[in-house]
Amino acid sequence: MLPYGRQSISSDDIEAVAAILRGDWLTTGPTVTAFEDAISAATGGHRAVSCTSGTAALHMAYAAAGVGPGDQVVTTPMTFVATASGASILGAEVVFADVEEDTALLDPAAVEAVVTDRTKVIAAVDYAGHPADYDALQPIADRVGALTLDDAAHSIGGTYRGRPVGDLADVTTLSFFPTKNLTTGEGGAAVFKDDTLAQRAHEFHFIGLVRDKDRFEITDEGPWHQEVHEFGINYRLTDVASALGLSQLARLAAFKQRRTEITARYNAALADVAGLRTPVQRDDVDPAWHLYPVRVLDGRRREVFEKMRERGVGVQVNYIPVYWHPVYAHLGYQRGMCPNAEAFYAEELSLPLYPDLTDAQVDQVVETLVEVLA
Numbered sequence: 001m002l003p004y005g006r007q008s009i010s011s012d013d014i015e016a017v018a019a020i021l022r023g024d025w026l027t028t029g030p031t032v033t034a035f036e037d038a039i040s041a042a043t044g045g046h047r048a049v050s051c052t053s054g055t056a057a058l059h060m061a062y063a064a065a066g067v068g069p070g071d072q073v074v075t076t077p078m079t080f081v082a083t084a085s086g087a088s089i090l091g092a093e094v095v096f097a098d099v100e101e102d103t104a105l106l107d108p109a110a111v112e113a114v115v116t117d118r119t120k121v122i123a124a125v126d127y128a129g130h131p132a133d134y135d136a137l138q139p140i141a142d143r144v145g146a147l148t149l150d151d152a153a154h155s156i157g158g159t160y161r162g163r164p165v166g167d168l169a170d171v172t173t174l175s176f177f178p179t180k181n182l183t184t185g186e187g188g189a190a191v192f193k194d195d196t197l198a199q200r201a202h203e204f205h206f207i208g209l210v211r212d213k214d215r216f217e218i219t220d221e222g223p224w225h226q227e228v229h230e231f232g233i234n235y236r237l238t239d240v241a242s243a244l245g246l247s248q249l250a251r252l253a254a255f256k257q258r259r260t261e262i263t264a265r266y267n268a269a270l271a272d273v274a275g276l277r278t279p280v281q282r283d284d285v286d287p288a289w290h291l292y293p294v295r296v297l298d299g300r301r302r303e304v305f306e307k308m309r310e311r312g313v314g315v316q317v318n319y320i321p322v323y324w325h326p327v328y329a330h331l332g333y334q335r336g337m338c339p340n341a342e343a344f345y346a347e348e349l350s351l352p353l354y355p356d357l358t359d360a361q362v363d364q365v366v367e368t369l370v371e372v373l374a
């Protein structure tokens with residue numbers, strides 16, 4: 001079965017990890033710092049804090065932003081559950097705003113309609129690798145005193161109006177899961193324009209430990225002393241994972257180029273196929289395509305999904321609207337709330353897309369899809 005996504009591991013990647021295993025540091029050592037610096041350089045130069053997953057990055061970012069009971073977080077339902085659940089687990093109320101009909105990205109007009117003075121964060125998702133419309137979202141956030149968050153689990157390497165992902169929102173979160181644009185196995189990071197938020201995130205993912213003498217409340221202990229001011233979690237990434245991440249980051253531009261080529265090949269082959277809609281791209285955006293989300297019309301998505309899988313093409317569906325998850329339904333969220341997201345979900349089918357996919361395999365996916373639709 002051709003998977004819908006998978007990692008690309010080179011012999012350099014393997015060597016980089018093996019070198020760490022032969023060295024002194026397995027976990028928080030110099031390679032974590034080097035990886036964070038490299039992430040920062042690739043995402044606009046703001047401080048990056050690494051962690052154990054994209055889900056952890058969202059939890060850490062919301063915690064650093066002070067999200068809690070009484071606050072609202074406005075986000076898109078067309079995402080992986082963690083974009084919303086990272087705020088819910090801190091006691092905030094998640095408010096879902098609908099997506100644009102064509103891009104499936106958070107619609108600034110829908111956000112405008114639901115923000116209040118309790119809105120703490122507006123969290124967009126660069127679905128499929130295509131950045132959302134931050135120049136429209138940021139003024140709404142600024143007006144109500146909220147932060148913008150870019151869940152960029154799909155989009156590291158992309159740009160919007162010439163600015164890199166990482167520089168588009170106040171906070172940006174990344175995932176390094178194997179199917180994403182680069183991998184550390186499990187892993188993630190958050191990038192912060194504000195250094196105070198970055199330091200809070202750093203401490204949150206480091207069990208809440210404060211190591212800066214000038215901030216100690218207990219001042220009569222010895223040189224071993226460190227103390228906790230706010231609760232935190234151990235979300236630390238390891239040197240082993242960071243070595244893989246550093247090596248992968250050096251390949252990010254090549255990964256992006258290959259993903260762009262495959263996307264163009266699918267677009268050209270599928271543009272005129274009846275019963276399909278191919279993904280749209282805004283003029284001012286250079287996406288880092290993570291998914292190729294084709295839309296299967298005429299109520300045939302499930303049938304096409306099953307027939308593609310039977311024929312060895314491991315298509316996927318991304319995503320069930322987040323508020324359909326029972327955990328949100330039990331809280332009273334109703335189906336029908338975001339019609340564009342629900343219509344998109346009903347048609348969406350992710351075709352295989354990853355750097356090592358060959359042109360012949362892309363053509364095989366296209367032929368299979370055309371045959372199934374005929």
Ligand SMILES: *Cc1c(COP(=O)(O)O)cnc(C)c1O
Nearest residue numbers: 053054055080082153175176177
């Ligand atoms: C993958 C993903 C996450 C979570 O990342 P993990 O590393 O799998 O925890 C969050 N948001 C989006 C949009 C994702 O695709």
